Amino acid sequence: NIVLTQSPATLSVTPGESVSLSCRASQSISTSIHWYQQKSNESPRLLIKYASQSISGIPSRFSGSGSGTDFTLSINRVESEDFSIYYCQQSYSSLYGTFGGGTKLELK
Amino acid sequence: QVQLQQSGAELVKPGSSVKISCKASGYTFTSYDMHWIKQQPGNGLEWIGWIYPGNGNTKYNQKFNGKATLTADKSSSTAYMQLSSLTSEDSAVYFCAHYGGYSAYWGQGTLVTVSS
Numbered sequence: 001n002i003v004l005t006q007s008p009a010t011l012s013v014t015p016g017e018s019v020s021l022s023c024r025a026s027q028s029i030s031t032s033i034h035w036y037q038q039k040s041n042e043s044p045r046l047l048i049k050y051a052s053q054s055i056s057g058i059p060s061r062f063s064g065s066g067s068g069t070d071f072t073l074s075i076n077r078v079e080s081e082d083f084s085i086y087y088c089q090q091s092y093s094s095l096y097g098t099f100g101g102g103t104k105l106e107l108k
Numbered sequence: 109q110v111q112l113q114q115s116g117a118e119l120v121k122p123g124s125s126v127k128i129s130c131k132a133s134g135y136t137f138t139s140y141d142m143h144w145i146k147q148q149p150g151n152g153l154e155w156i157g158w159i160y161p162g163n164g165n166t167k168y169n170q171k172f173n174g175k176a177t178l179t180a181d182k183s184s185s186t187a188y189m190q191l192s193s194l195t196s197e198d199s200a201v202y203f204c205a206h207y208g209g210y211s212a213y214w215g216q217g218t219l220v221t222v223s224s
Contacts, residue, residue: 034210036153043203043214044153055212087153091209097143097155097169 002026002093004033004100006086012108017078021103023071023088032092035064035073038102039084047086048073075105083107110134112204112215119221120194127190128218130204137185138162141207144178144189147217148200158207159187194222 003026013019023033031051036044046055048064051071061076075082088100115129130142144156157168161180168176175198177190191198199222205211 036211038153043217044205044211045214046210046212049210049212085152089153089155089210097145097158097207099145099153099155102152 002029002090002098004088004090004098006088006100006103008103009101010104010106012106013078014108015078015080018074018076019078019105021073021075021086021105023066023073023100025069025071025090025092028068029090029092031067032090033064033066033071034089034091035062036087036089037082037084038087044087078105080107110206110213112206112213114202114204114215114218117219117221119223121224122195122222124194125190125192126194126220127188128202128220130187130189130215132185132187132206135206137180138182142178142180142187143205143207143211144176144187145203145205146200147203148197153203156189156202161185161187191220194220196222198222 005024007022033051035048038044052064063074065072085102085104087102111133113131118126120126138161141158143158146154156172159166159178166178180187201217203217204215206213
């Protein structure tokens with residue numbers, strides 16, 4: 001089974017900073033990775049699909065990159081509304097749907 | 109527009125079962141997988157499994173074999189998940205999510221609380 005490891009677990013930043021969140025797969029998964037944002041008491045929201053493809057309605061400060069085993073979600077100039085938890089999800093293996101453990105983006 | 113409307117919160121006793129629903133609208137229900145995801149308080153997202161309503165095929169995370177049973181009613185465009193032999197470990201919010209290679213649409217979540 002493919003395991004997704006997200007790092008760091010928590011990232012403390014000030015608004016205006018740019019950040020990178022990491023998701024590493026236990027084996028190569030091409031670009032079959034998707035990123036979600038989840039705010040407290042809300043359903044997850046899709047931010048990026050297939051590693052780097054943008055989603056309609058998502059601010060352009062969110063971008064994704066990577067292929068194989070290493071993936072990155074970048075947020076250019078974090079805004080206050082971005083403080084939440086971010087998850088990656090793979091859709092490569094037959095047990096598709098597995099999620100990473102999440103990265104919490106918090107206010108420093 | 110795609111919408112997934114889940115049933116309301118449940119308070120259930122240990123050892124019992126519960127069946128939660130997810131009514132889909134705005135797309136062809138039988139053409140896309142429906143995934144189910146568990147989230148315990150303060151924890152991350154845990155994938156339970158999927159059902160393809162077109163033919164009823166299912167796939168489960170091995171951890172949930174025997175715990176969760178996924179079904180779908182094509183006539184009402186509703187997916188269901190039954191959880192059996194409930195314990196405190198099953199207390200969580202459960203989401204359904206439309207899947208087209210990724211999950212762009214999610215239900216609002218159903219809180220299941222297992223308590224005597």
